Amino acid sequence: MxxxxxxxxxxxxxxxxxxxxxxxxxxxxxxxxxxxxxxxxxxxxxxxxxxxxxxxxKADVVLDAMLDEAASLIAVPDEGSLAADLAGFLVDTFRQRGQRPVLVGLMAEALLDPVFAVQFRDRFLFGRRDALRTVLARAADRGEIAADVDPEMLLDIVFGVLWYRLLLDHAPLDEEAGRQLATLVVRAAR
Amino acid sequence: MxxxxxxxxxxxxxxxxxxxxxxxxxxxxxxxxxxxxxxxxxxxxxxxxxxxxxxxxKADVVLDAMLDEAASLIAVPDEGSLAADLAGFLVDTFRQRGQRPVLVGLMAEALLDPVFAVQFRDRFLFGRRDALRTVLARAADRGEIAADVDPEMLLDIVFGVLWYRLLLDHAPLDEEAGRQLATLVVRAAR
Amino acid sequence: MxxxxxxxxxxxxxxxxxxxxxxxxxxxxxxxxxxxxxxxxxxxxxxxxxxxxxxxxKADVVLDAMLDEAASLIAVPDEGSLAADLAGFLVDTFRQRGQRPVLVGLMAEALLDPVFAVQFRDRFLFGRRDALRTVLARAADRGEIAADVDPEMLLDIVFGVLWYRLLLDHAPLDEEAGRQLATLVVRAAR
Amino acid sequence: MxxxxxxxxxxxxxxxxxxxxxxxxxxxxxxxxxxxxxxxxxxxxxxxxxxxxxxxxKADVVLDAMLDEAASLIAVPDEGSLAADLAGFLVDTFRQRGQRPVLVGLMAEALLDPVFAVQFRDRFLFGRRDALRTVLARAADRGEIAADVDPEMLLDIVFGVLWYRLLLDHAPLDEEAGRQLATLVVRAAR
DNA sequence: AGATAAACGAGACGGTACGTCACGTCTTAGG
DNA sequence: CCTAAGACGTGACGTACCGTCTCGTTTATCT
Structure with a gap:
C-alpha cells in the first residue's frame, strides 16, 4: 500500500x-x-x-553484477559432521572457479581503494564468511571443536587458503584440494 | 685486466x-x-x-626497493620443534607489519598485471615460501608431520592466513595470532 | 464569447x-x-x-525578458533639427548602458546561432533602427540630408559606433560621446 | 652567440x-x-x-591562425588625400570578406570570455586601428581634419560600420559601400 | 460529477565536449 | 651511452549541460 x-x-x-x-x-x-x-x-x-x-x-558496478547473479548461491551445508560440511562447502565454492577474473579484479580494486574495500568486505566476503561460521558453530555444539580454538582463526585458514590460491594461481583449487584442506582443518580443530 | x-x-x-x-x-x-x-x-x-x-x-621499481632493503631478512629458525620454529617464523614475519601499504600495493599490481605477477612470485613470495618449506622438511624428518599431509597445503595455510589478514585488515596480525596459528598448524600436521 | x-x-x-x-x-x-x-x-x-x-x-528566453521590460522604451524624438533629435536619441540610448552584459550576451548568441540571429535582428535591433529611420526621414524632408547620402549608411554609422563601443568597451558611451557623434553625423549628412 | x-x-x-x-x-x-x-x-x-x-x-588557436596568415597584411595607404586613403583602406579591408566566419567566431568568443577579449583587442583589432590612425594623423597634418574633431571617434565610425555590417550581415560590405563610407567620413571630418 | 487533456515539477536518460592526468615514447643538449 | 628535461600522441577520467523522455500531479474545459 x-x-x-x-x-x-x-x-x-x-x-x-x-x-x-x-x-x-x-x-x-x-x-x-x-x-x-x-x-x-x-x-x-x-x-x-x-x-x-x-x-x-567501476568496481561497485562489478560487485553489484556479481551479487546480482550470485544472489543466495551460498549454501550452508548440514550433513552431521564438520568434515563432511567443510568438504561440501569447499567443493561447492571451488566449483565457481570460473569467476576467478572477476574476483581477482574486485580484490585488486579493494586493495587500491579503501572506500570500495568496505563494500567488498561487507557485501561480498562477509556473506560467505557468515555461512561458514554457522557450520563451525554447529560443529562446536557437537563438540568437534576444542574449547581453546578460536573459530575465527579457523575461518581465516579456510578463506586464507582459498584466496591465496585464487590470487596466486600457483596450486589447484579443485575437489581434491577441498577435501585435503577440510581434513587438515578438522584435525586442527581437534 | x-x-x-x-x-x-x-x-x-x-x-x-x-x-x-x-x-x-x-x-x-x-x-x-x-x-x-x-x-x-x-x-x-x-x-x-x-x-x-x-x-x-612502477611496480618493479617498488619490488626492487623492497628487496633492496629487506635483503636476506628471511631467517630460517631451527629450534628443534615445529611449534617453536613456526611460532618464531610467524612472529618474525608479523613484526614487519609496517610494510603493509607496500605489500598490498605490490599484490594489487600483481593481480592486474600478469607479467609483474611472475616477478612478484618468483623474486619475493617464493623466497619466504622456500624458507618455511625448509622448516617443514626438518619437521618431517623429525616425524612431526604425518605422511598423508601435503606440506604444500600447510605452506598455503600459513601464507594464506598471513596474506588474508594483511589484505583484508579485519583481524590482528600480532604475536598472539602467530602463536595461535602455529598451534593449529602443528595439530593439523598431526 | x-x-x-x-x-x-x-x-x-x-x-x-x-x-x-x-x-x-x-x-x-x-x-x-x-x-x-x-x-x-x-x-x-x-x-x-x-x-x-x-x-x-536560452537566448530566446533572454530576448523575451529584455523585450518584456524594455517594451516601448524607444522614444522617437522630434525637436525640429537633426542635431537635436540625434543627440536626444543617442543620449537616451546610452543611458541604458546598464544592460551591457545582456546585450553583449544576446549578440554573442546571435553570432553563433543563425536561427536566433534572425529573431534578434527582427524583434530587437530593427525596432531601434526604425525609430531612428523616422528621425532621418523627417530631417530629409527639412533638407538637412544631401540627396547623394544614403540614409541607411547614416543609420549604420550611428548604430555601428554604438555597438562597436558597447562590444569592445574601449571608449566611453556617455552623453559627451553622444553629442560628439551627433555632430559628426550631421556634418556628414551635409 | x-x-x-x-x-x-x-x-x-x-x-x-x-x-x-x-x-x-x-x-x-x-x-x-x-x-x-x-x-x-x-x-x-x-x-x-x-x-x-x-x-x-580554442579561440586563441583561431586567433593565432588568423595572425599567422594575415601577418602584415595591413597596408597603410598614402595617396595624398584623406578621401583616397580611406577609400583604399576600406576597399582593401572589405576585400578580405571571405574571412567573415572566422572574424564573427572570434568576436563571439571575445564577448563570452573577457580574458580572450583582451587578446583579441590587443593583438588583432588594435593592429588595424593603428594603421588607420596613421592615415588620419597624416590627414590632420594636411589640415583635412577640423581641430574640434576627435580622431578616435572617426576611427570608431569606420570600424563601427565595418563590424556592424560584418556581424549583422544586413547590408553589403563591398567597394561601393567602402567609397560611400569614405565620402561621409571625409565630410564629417570637415 | 466525471472524463479528457494539456501544463507542470522533477529528474533519469543517451550524448558531446570539457579540461586534467598519467601513460609510455620521442627528441633535444650535455656530461 | 646515460642523463635531465620536457614535448608528444593516446586514452580514460569525472563533470557540466544539452535536449529528450517518462513519471505523478495539477488545473482547466467539455461533456
Missing part, C-alpha cells in the same frame, strides 16, 4: 541490467586492468553519467 | 638509489593508488626515461 | 514570469557565458521541459 | 602548424559554434594536451 514514489522519471531497470551485463562482459573479455567506465557505458548503450549516478566506481 | 666495461656513460648508482628511495617515499606518503612514474621521477630528480630504461613498470 | 480556449491546463503566467526573471538574474549575476537552461530552471523553480516547451533556446 | 636552448624536446613546429591549419579548416567547414578542441586535435593528428599546453582556449 506504500505507493511512495519519488517524483521524476523512475530509474530504468533495463538500463541498470544492461550496465551490469556490459561490465561482466567487458571484464571477462578484456580483463579487469582494461576495464573502463567508458567501455562499459559504450557496450551498454548508456551514458557515462548514468553509471556515475548510481555507482561510485 | 679491468674487465668488461661497456662503452659510454655507465649507469649511475646514485640515480638508481634515488629512484628506489623516491618510490618508497611516495608510496608511504600517498599510497599505492596515487603512485605514478612521473611522481617518482620528479621526487628523485630523474627523467622518466631513466626509470623506463631499467624497470618495466 | 470568451474565445478559442484550448482544452487542458492553460499556460502558467506566473511560471513564465519566474523564468524570465530567473534568466535575467542568472545573467547579471554570473554572465552570459555561465548561463544554462538548467540554472534558469532551477532558480525559477521550473522544470527544464517547461522552458523548452515555450522557447527554442 | 646565444644558443639559449631550454632543455628537453623542443616544441614541434610541424604540430603547431597542423593545429592552426586544422582549426581554420574545421571552422570554415563546420562553423565556429561547432568548433571543438577535440575536433581540432583529431583533425591535426595531435593530442588535446598539446593544444592546451600552448593555447588557453
Amino acid at each position: 506504500t505507493g511512495d514514489r519519488r517524483p521524476g522519471r523512475p530509474r530504468s531497470e533495463a538500463t541498470r541490467r544492461a550496465i551490469l551485463a556490459a561490465a561482466i562482459d567487458e571484464l571477462t573479455e578484456r580483463g579487469y586492468a582494461q576495464l573502463s567506465v567508458e567501455g562499459i557505458a559504450a557496450r551498454a548503450g548508456a551514458g557515462k553519467q548514468t553509471i556515475y549516478r548510481w555507482w561510485p566506481s | 679491468t674487465g668488461d666495461r661497456r662503452p659510454g656513460r655507465p649507469r649511475s648508482e646514485a640515480t638508481r638509489r634515488a629512484i628506489l628511495a623516491a618510490a618508497i617515499d611516495e608510496l608511504t606518503e600517498r599510497g599505492y593508488a596515487q603512485l605514478s612514474v612521473e611522481g617518482i621521477a620528479a621526487r628523485a630528480g630523474a627523467g622518466k626515461q631513466t626509470i623506463y630504461r631499467w624497470w618495466p613498470s | 470568451t474565445g478559442d480556449r484550448r482544452p487542458g491546463r492553460p499556460r502558467s503566467e506566473a511560471t513564465r514570469r519566474a523564468i524570465l526573471a530567473a534568466a535575467i538574474d542568472e545573467l547579471t549575476e554570473r554572465g552570459y557565458a555561465q548561463l544554462s537552461v538548467e540554472g534558469i530552471a532551477a532558480r525559477a523553480g521550473a522544470g527544464k521541459q517547461t522552458i523548452y516547451r515555450w522557447w527554442p533556446s | 646565444t644558443g639559449d636552448r631550454r632543455p628537453g624536446r623542443p616544441r614541434s613546429e610541424a604540430t603547431r602548424r597542423a593545429i592552426l591549419a586544422a582549426a581554420i579548416d574545421e571552422l570554415t567547414e563546420r562553423g565556429y559554434a561547432q568548433l571543438s578542441v577535440e575536433g581540432i586535435a583529431a583533425r591535426a593528428g595531435a593530442g588535446k594536451q598539446t593544444i592546451y599546453r600552448w593555447w588557453p582556449s
